[in-house]
Amino acid sequence: xxxxxxxxxxxxxxxxxxxxxxxxxxxxxxxxxxxxxxxxxxxxxxxxxxxxxxxxxxxxxxxxxxxxxxxxxxxxxxxxxxxxxxxxxxxxxxxxxxxxxxxxxxxxxxxxxxxxxxxxxxxxxxxxxxxxxxxxxxxxxxxxxxxxxxxxxxxxxxxxxxxxxxxxxxxxxxxxxxxxxxxxxxxxxxxxxxxxxxxxxxxxxxxxxxxxxxxxxxxxxxxxxxxxxxxxxxxxxxxxxxxxxxxxxxxxxxxxxxxxxxxxxxxxxxxxxxxxxxxxxxxxxxxxxxxxxxxxxxxxxxxxxxxxxxxxxxxxxxxxxxxxxxxxxxxxxxxx
Amino acid sequence: xxxxxxxxxxxxxxxxxxxxxxxxxxxxxxxxxxxxxxxxxxxxxxxxxxxxxxxxxxxxxxxxxxxxxxxxxxxxxxxxxxxxxxxxxxxxxxxxxxxxxxxxxxxxxxxxxxxxxxxxxxxxxxxxxxxxxxxxxxxxxxxxxxxxxxxxxxxxxxxxxxxxxxxxxxxxxxxxxxxxxxxxxxxxxxxxxxxxxxxxxxxxxxxxxxxxxxxxxxxxxxxxxxxxxxxxxxxxxxxxxxxxxxxxxxxxxxxxxxxxxxxxxxxxxxxxxxxxxxxxxxxxxxxxxxxxxxxxxxxxxxxxxxxxxxxxxxxxxxxxxxxxxxxxxxxxxxxxxxxxxxxxxxxxxxxxxxxxxxxxxxxxxxxxxxxxxxxxxxxxxxxxxxxxxxxxxxxxxxxxxxxxxxxxxxxxxxxxxxxxxxxxxxxxxxxxxxxxxxxxxxxxxxxxxxxxxxxxxxxxxxxxxxxxxxxxxxxxxxxxxxxxxxxxxxxxxxxxxxxxxxxxxxxxxxxxxxxxxxxxxxxxxxxxxxxxxxxxxxxxxxxx
Numbered sequence: 001x002x003x004x005x006x007x008x009x010x011x012x013x014x015x016x017x018x019x020x021x022x023x024x025x026x027x028x029x030x031x032x033x034x035x036x037x038x039x040x041x042x043x044x045x046x047x048x049x050x051x052x053x054x055x056x057x058x059x060x061x062x063x064x065x066x067x068x069x070x071x072x073x074x075x076x077x078x079x080x081x082x083x084x085x086x087x088x089x090x091x092x093x094x095x096x097x098x099x100x101x102x103x104x105x106x107x108x109x110x111x112x113x114x115x116x117x118x119x120x121x122x123x124x125x126x127x128x129x130x131x132x133x134x135x136x137x138x139x140x141x142x143x144x145x146x147x148x149x150x151x152x153x154x155x156x157x158x159x160x161x162x163x164x165x166x167x168x169x170x171x172x173x174x175x176x177x178x179x180x181x182x183x184x185x186x187x188x189x190x191x192x193x194x195x196x197x198x199x200x201x202x203x204x205x206x207x208x209x210x211x212x213x214x215x216x217x218x219x220x221x222x223x224x225x226x227x228x229x230x231x232x233x234x235x236x237x238x239x240x241x242x243x244x245x246x247x248x249x250x251x252x253x254x255x256x257x258x259x260x261x262x263x264x265x266x267x268x269x270x271x272x273x274x275x276x277x278x279x280x281x282x283x284x285x286x287x288x289x290x291x292x293x294x295x296x297x298x299x300x301x302x303x304x305x306x307x308x309x310x311x312x313x314x315x316x317x318x319x320x321x322x323x324x325x326x327x328x329x330x331x332x333x334x335x336x
Numbered sequence: 337x338x339x340x341x342x343x344x345x346x347x348x349x350x351x352x353x354x355x356x357x358x359x360x361x362x363x364x365x366x367x368x369x370x371x372x373x374x375x376x377x378x379x380x381x382x383x384x385x386x387x388x389x390x391x392x393x394x395x396x397x398x399x400x401x402x403x404x405x406x407x408x409x410x411x412x413x414x415x416x417x418x419x420x421x422x423x424x425x426x427x428x429x430x431x432x433x434x435x436x437x438x439x440x441x442x443x444x445x446x447x448x449x450x451x452x453x454x455x456x457x458x459x460x461x462x463x464x465x466x467x468x469x470x471x472x473x474x475x476x477x478x479x480x481x482x483x484x485x486x487x488x489x490x491x492x493x494x495x496x497x498x499x500x501x502x503x504x505x506x507x508x509x510x511x512x513x514x515x516x517x518x519x520x521x522x523x524x525x526x527x528x529x530x531x532x533x534x535x536x537x538x539x540x541x542x543x544x545x546x547x548x549x550x551x552x553x554x555x556x557x558x559x560x561x562x563x564x565x566x567x568x569x570x571x572x573x574x575x576x577x578x579x580x581x582x583x584x585x586x587x588x589x590x591x592x593x594x595x596x597x598x599x600x601x602x603x604x605x606x607x608x609x610x611x612x613x614x615x616x617x618x619x620x621x622x623x624x625x626x627x628x629x630x631x632x633x634x635x636x637x638x639x640x641x642x643x644x645x646x647x648x649x650x651x652x653x654x655x656x657x658x659x660x661x662x663x664x665x666x667x668x669x670x671x672x673x674x675x676x677x678x679x680x681x682x683x684x685x686x687x688x689x690x691x692x693x694x695x696x697x698x699x700x701x702x703x704x705x706x707x708x709x710x711x712x713x714x715x716x717x718x719x720x721x722x723x724x725x726x727x728x729x730x731x732x733x734x735x736x737x738x739x740x741x742x743x744x745x746x747x748x749x750x751x752x753x754x755x756x757x758x759x760x761x762x763x764x765x766x767x768x769x770x771x772x773x774x775x776x777x778x779x780x781x782x783x784x785x786x787x788x789x790x791x792x793x794x795x796x797x798x799x800x801x802x803x804x805x806x807x808x809x810x811x812x813x814x815x816x817x818x819x820x821x822x823x824x825x826x827x828x829x830x831x832x833x834x835x836x837x838x839x840x841x842x843x844x845x846x847x848x849x850x851x852x853x854x855x856x857x858x859x860x861x862x863x864x865x866x867x868x869x870x871x872x873x874x875x876x877x878x879x880x
Contacts, residue, residue, distance in 0.1 A: 028827040028828075029827075034838065034841060034842055035835075035838045035842075036838070036839070036842045053828075054826075054827035054828030055827065055828065056825060056827050056828075056830075057830065057834070057838060058822070059818070059822065059834060059837035059838050059840075059841065066723075066822050066823065068581065069577065069581055069583075069723065069727055069823065070726070070727075070730065070822075070823045070824075072581050073583070073727045073730035073731060073734075073823070074730055074734075076734040077733065077734050077743070079744050079827065080827070093581070097581070165562065167575045167578065167579075168575075168578055200565070201565050202563075203457070203559070203562050203563045204841065205841075206840065206841040206842070207563070214468065216468070229842065324579075327575075327578075327579040328579075331572070331575050331576075331579070332403065334567070335403070335407065335567045335571055335572050335575055336403045336406070336407065336567060
């Protein structure tokens with residue numbers, strides 16, 4: 001009797017651990033957008049369509065080895081239907097690796113051409129910008145930087161300026177953008193000087209923000225969502241959109257793509273249509289995740305209202321093409 | 337004795353016992369090899385296939401040339417420093433706590449272990465906040481600020497984060513020393529001489545094994561060193577994987593780390609000799625309080641001070657950051673699914689790792705030629721970066737041999753944790769097996785009515801501390817695991833650590849602090865639960 005009880009108990013645990021099947025419509029979304037921002041949007045979609053969404057969220061600590069590597073590894077037997085990325089470089093890479101499927105969403109009609117893949121493998125929307133976060137207690141307005149090149153300004157203390165490792169995430173994308181804009185030699189020279197000056201290299205953009213908020217850094221290069229979070233929490237910081245008089249600020253759109261061979265393609269397409277709608281862009285502006293909408297929408301971002309931002313005159317493809325060289329250079333420079 | 341209900345219940349099985357036991361051992365070994373080595377072997381096959389096809393240059397990544405050589409040297413230096421300093425402090429702390437063998441104090445000494453699953457980066461943030469406060473004070477007095485960057489700072493944070501484990505492992509080592517030998521030594525020499533000539537030499541192999549653990553945890557971590565701008569080889573592997581998205585390239589690059597790990601594991605653990613000591617956990621080795629010299633007492637208090645400072649800095653810092661009870665309750669309520677999921681994974685890992693770990697430990701104990709192969713298997717999995725285990729498991733899932741019903745389910749993260757942590761449990765169990773006098777088992781077998789009786793009444797009680805320690809270690813490591821789980825967590829489910837890292841990026845310090853406290857409380861409750869189960873089980877055993 002007792003052995004029967006043990007067998008039944010063990011089987012129940014095993015079945016509980018293995019069971020995840022239900023009859024209702026399902027959708028599996030891999031989201032590399034912070035859970036705090038993406039979860040409400042996913043829930044809204046679930047409420048609207050009655051489709052059960054099973055998300056997998058990335059974490060910053062995993063850098064880019066998280067969901068992107070998972071998608072690459074799962075290519076022979078895809079588990080996900082949609083990949084929603086907080087930036088674009090890894091999405092373009094997934095297209096090259098054959099992980100994505102084309103889908104021309106009707107919601108993408110009014111998106112600018114540079115935010116759309118001509119073959120329909122991905123769409124960009126809801127942009128974030130790369131900003132210089134300044135501690136306003138430590139710097140007077142006249143000392144505030146206006147350009148990325150102010151990070152090399154000898155008048156500002158190098159030890160109190162910082163950026164995340166340019167090996168991963170949006171900082172890597174930013175480095176690639178500089179390579180594309182300035183040319184590989186000048187781009188590399190910029191980072192060599194950053195290294196020479198001894199700027200502080202933090203573990204991630206969130207860490208850069210925290211160091212600026214705490215006053216350990218006076219200036220930090222980070223993303224607008226991080227800056228917005230600090231501003232909304234009442235920290236004595238301000239965001240500077242760099243190079244508005246020159247090359248412009250790097251704007252990084254979110255991207256969304258259908259996974260080839262995913263188990264629920266129709267639901268995936270419905271989610272892409274929803275995500276690319278102006279309604280979602282408004283939600284993202286209100287949440288603080290996005291500051292630069294892809295198309296004119298009837299809403300203002302929760303942070304940096306009324307700021308007109310001049311973006312860098314580069315296509316996403318031009319930036320993406322620089323990635324392999326930048327990754328190699330940055331590793332040689334910063335991991336030694 | 338025969339009339340005990342447990343024995344009576346098992347008696348009908350006695351005729352099949354030898355066969356079942358042998359089958360059980362082989363089965364557990366097979367499962368262990370499949371689970372532990374599966375992901376690694378799949379990656380190794382991929383590397384071989386790619387190298388043979390058109391990527392033979394990938395094999396060159398296994399040679400730490402150019403800047404990778406100094407990086408590896410820096411990593412070794414950091415890991416040696418952390419393991420060395422951590423072990424010394426751990427032994428000093430353990431000697432202090434060793435005397436607490438009765439009443440509630442005997443439980444209290446294991447309490448710092450609840451901090452083990454708290455992510456390293458949370459430790460770093462806590463120390464950073466403290467140093468900031470100190471610098472603020474120094475500035476007030478016009479003194480220069482402390483610099484908290486570089487290898488020393490990274491080593492400090494790693495060492496302090498691992499100190500509870502160091503103390504726990506050293507305590508386990510000391511607990512296995514025969515109290516009778518200590519008493520005999522104390523009759524003729526001073527306590528300090530007894531400690532130096534009898535206790536430490538007998539416990540040394542186990543303490544060395546603990547040092548090996550600390551070394552491995554340090555050398556495979558890149559998160560803390562990168563926070564302090566101290567670049568290590570593990571970061572290079574991670575950057576390679578991130579850039580190429582080719583697990584085979586990352587695996588080739590991690591081969592030097594694997595070699596180092598094999599050396600450390602074989603060097604630190606194979607030194608274990610059969611010490612044939614009686615189980616000391618029921619006997620107080622220091623019934624008469626020891627008399628140490630003043631300097632030694634100061635050293636012990638120093639180590640305990642550091643341990644206390646860790647507990648204070650971390651728990652107090654987290655407590656303050658968490659804000660009020662309301663915020664904490666909100667954070668906990670919203671994380672209930674993650675808490676239950678984490679508990680499920682960690683509990684299953686802790687239980688399921690024991691049979692293969694015990695089988696592996698028994699193989700390691702044998703004086704046979706294939707012992708080295710087993711060491712290689714264990715060391716290989718210890719050195720592989722966590723994301724590679726995750727990718728290896730996905731690749732394994734893509735093969736026709738992988739059970740389809742398990743694909744994409746909650747069992748896959750358990751498999752990932754089993755792959756990563758079964759070798760740890762095996763080493764802990766080996767330490768325990770080395771202390772068991774085979775004559776007791778033989779004596780029991782002479783008088784046995786069934787092999788199950790010997791197993792339940794003799795072998796299991798003797799192995800109980802090792803089983804509990806192995807399961808506990810697997811539980812704690814599993815509940816704090818991120819790298820592999822992130823890649824194999826089923827859609828719609830996340831662990832508590834995944835949630836913590838998510839909020840960490842968002843900058844919600846209060847939620848992060850609350851969730852870290854929940855993590856510590858979860859381990860505490862699990863520890864209490866395990867202690868209760870153990871107590872109940874001991875009560876169930878025959879008294880005669």
